[in-house]
Amino acid sequence: MSLIQVRKYKLDVEEVFHERGPVASTPLKVAVASAVIANPYAGQYVDDLMPFMGELRSLGTELSKRLLAALGGADKIQAYGKAAIVGEDGELEHGAIWHEAGGWAMREALGNPKAIVPSAKTISGPGTRLMVPLGHIQAAYVRSHFGVAEVTVWDGPRRDEILFALAMSTGGRIHARLGGLSADDVKGEDGLR
Template sequence: MSLVAIRKTQLSIETILHERGPAAATPLRVGTALAVVANPYAGRYEPDLLPFMQALRELGRDLSRQLADALGGAASVEAYGKGAIVGEDGELEHGAVWHEAGGWAMREVLGERKAIVPAAKTIGHAGTRLMIPLGHTQAAFVRSHFGVAEMTLWDAPRRDEILFGLAMATGGRVHARLGGLAARDVQGRDGLR
């Protein structure tokens, strides 16, 4: 029996034309791909979470592919992040399994990007909102690409579920103008610069 029992998924794309300034020449697109999964460890302590993490890898790949395709393909993605909301009968560590399963899946689908995948996780109830932090996919120091994507579903997670999410964006903030390393100057060697 699989450890990954999916109740529902959601794919959402937001298009940002401006942030009260001039319209962007190319609108920013920010997307999320979410999956509601039964928590196999709800209500109990499980010392070995690695089988669950490994079983989630394929879900990570599937969500990554769907999201990248919806944003125009891997070459269009410049920022990413991941998140998890664990239902109240679980523990925060149950959401932490997504760091490897979701993060490495995105890097694989996007072509082995170098920068760390920013993450957020929490314990919550149905309708909990979590802001997934976004960062540049090749260089963590690209300040213009620090952003967020909201993950929420009105009926998830239930007490015995986990809501896993991935987020991607086609660029940085529409009106970014605070200096720092520019995306065009990224060397992409160490994941930082």
Template sequence: MSAYDIRKTALTVETVWHERGPRLATPLLVGTSIAVIRNPFAGRYEADLMPFQASLRELGRELAAALIARLGGAERIEAYGKGIVVGEDGELEHGAVWHEAGGWAAREALGNPKAIVPASKTIGGPGTRLMVPLGHVHAAYVRSHFGTAEMTVWDAPRRDEIAFGLVMATGGRPHARIGGLAASDISVHDGQR
């Protein structure tokens, strides 16, 4: 029996052609893959969350695979992030398990890039809108790839649920022009510069 009870999943993709500048030759795709699960610790304190964290790696793999396929393959992904909304009967720490489980799964599916997977998490109810940060998959200082993706499910999470999400994009902001490290200049491959 699975360690988690999925009530529903959602997969959305935005297609961005421009930001009031010239139309892009190839649109930017920004996708969000979400699973809403029953929180096994809703309404109570659990001292050891490590088994729960480990059990969520498979969920992370499933969400990453679906999202990558929808965005056209791993070789197209340039930015990523992760988000969590914990229902009111849970605690932030119940969502924090996704930092390792979801981040690890996303990085594994993309060939283990070195940059940290940015994250956002909160406590909320159905329809909570969470803006999830995006960052370049290979270097944290690529400013053109600092962005956000909205993570929301109209009827989730309920009080005893958690919504876990992964976000990915096929590029940086359209018309990025504020300087910083260019994606084409990444050389150290240490995830930082």
């Protein structure tokens, strides 16, 4: 029997045209795909979490597919991030499982970009709002792509659940103008520059 029992999926897509500056001819799109699942380890300590982490790759693949469909394909994606909200009967390590599983799936779907996938995780209950950090997919030093996407589900995660989320965007902040390495100058060799 699978360790992954999905209660619900959610997909949010934002289109940003401006932030009090000039209106962009093409809006920035930011999307978050999330799943609320039963926590197979709720209320107990389990030493070996690796089987769960391995199975979660399939959930990451599913969420990645939903994001790519919503944003127009892998060639449109410039930034990404991931997050987990663990219900109160779990532990933070149950959310940390998503570092490998969610990050692996997103990288696979995007052709294995080099930059680290930024992450956030917490323990909380239904309706929690968590800001998912975003960063450029090829180079962590691209300041214009430091951003956030919000994940929330009004009725989850419940005490014995975990909310896992992936986020992607089609660009950096809509009016980025603070210098640093530009996306056009990325070499994409080491995940930094």
